[in-house]
Amino acid sequence: MxxxxxxxxxxxxxxxxxxxxxxxxxxRFEERWLVVDGVCDGDLGAWGGVHQVCDPRRAATFMQLGMLRYRWEFRLHPGESTVDLDTLLTPWLGTIGVRVVRRAEYIFRxxxxxxxxxxxxxxxxxxxxxxxxxxxxxxxxxxxxxxxxxxxxxxxxxxxxxxxxxxxxxxxxxxxxxxxxxxxxxxxxxxxxxxxxxxxxxxxxxxxxxxxxxxRSTSPPLRLARRGRRAGRLAPQPSVVQKGRTVRLDEVLGGGWATLYFGKASGPVVGRAIEVTPELDPSGGLRRWLRGRTVVLRPDRVVHRG
Structure with a gap:
């Protein structure tokens, strides 16, 4: 640099x-939320993802962070300065005890x-x-x-x-x-x-x-890259096989420009040329994404052409 x-x-x-x-x-968006991390005495039986409580009276988010550590987020009402944690947490805990290890207020803007x-x-x-x-x-x-x-x-x-x-x-x-x-x-x-x-x-x-x-991915395409229907979008990050090891695609791509193709490259090859073979892509996911096209990737893994 x-x-x-x-x-x-x-x-x-x-x-x-x-x-x-x-x-x-x-x-024109601003909300105050209370974030609480707690270590529980037992497993709360969370499903592993993020629970979003769509309650207009008290919107909330809940997730598991570790073996027995959990996070709750509660939207605060305008002007609300104090809240009763027991009232907020009891519906999630039942009879299981919790030790609060972090409590912080954030303003989402x-x-x-x-x-x-x-x-x-x-x-x-x-x-x-x-x-x-x-x-x-x-x-x-x-x-x-x-x-x-x-x-x-x-x-x-x-x-x-x-x-x-x-x-x-x-x-x-x-x-x-x-x-x-x-x-x-x-x-x-x-x-x-x-x-x-x-x-x-x-x-x-x-x-x-x-x-x-x-x-589907929430990432909209970059406006300046417009060469092909995938141009401007982030490339996928599937697992592939290199030298007998299962790795992420980034490890194969390296740090610079790269060109992915299946069979024979169409158009100029930029940077590292990578033929997507069945051996490299045994699941076929990367080949399905290519759909027979040659794709040129920028170093930030945005599709430049393809």
Whole structure:
């Protein structure tokens, strides 16, 4: 990384935003939530995923973090300063005891910086955007910022750096808006909205086509990569077999550009050429994704062409 490049990624401090004259645009979402971690005396029988309680009176989230450690998140009402933890936790615990090891209040906000760069100074992560957590993309978005910027810095072409904000800002904004919609769908509204939500969500999980759409990746395509129907989208990360070991695709791709093909490559090969053989891809998942096409991947694993 060039010594004259400054990165700002501290959402708790506006110093770097101030350096480049950036301001946060408020996307009109703010909620206070209480997060409680506890170690229980016994197994609560959680199913292993995340429980989202779509109750307009008290929206909540519950998940298991370890053998006997669990997390509860409860939305706080406007102006609410104190809550009775026993009242909140008892429906989940029954007769099982719990030792609270962490209790913290968070404000979920939706905001995005109006500019992400001034000369050698770049914003990324929470300094550039802040999202409600309802689709779980906060940390992921920051990592994508870092990966997008890192390979462009390493490439050395200053023109590439001009594409950082142009690619990442619309992508981050789309995900923040999706998180707002998801948050309202899960927790918003009163009795009438809650009744509609129960009907709609019930229909989604009964119809296989709609269920598949709901579970599809929340990552929208980058706008600047438009060569083929997959261009701009993240590549999959399946398990493959290399030298007798089962590894993730990233280990085969290496750190730079790569070209994936099955049979014979069509078009120019960029970076590492990888033939997707049945030996490499015994499950066939990667070949099904390729669908006979040659796909060129950028170092950040975004499809450049294919």
């Amino acid at each position: 060039s010594a004259d490049v400054v990165l700002g990624c501290d959402g708790a401090n506006s110093t770097v935003r101030g350096i480049i004259g950036a301001e946060l645009e408020d996307l 939706a905001r995005i910086a109006d500019r992400w760069r001034a000369g050698p100074v770049f914003l990324l992560g929470d300094a550039a955007h802040q999202t409600p957590p309802f689709i779980g993309q906060g940390l992921g978005a920051g990592l994508r910022d870092a990966y997008n910027l890192a390979w462009k810095l390493a490439d050395g072409d200053p023109r590439l750096l001009d594409t950082y904000e142009a690619e990442r800002k619309p992508h981050a904004l789309a995900q923040i808006r999706l998180a707002i919609v998801a948050g309202w769908a899960m927790t918003g509204g009163q009795d009438r909205a809650a009744a509609v939500r129960r009907v709609v969500l019930g229909a989604i999980w009964r119809l296989p086509g709609l269920k598949g759409l709901a579970l």
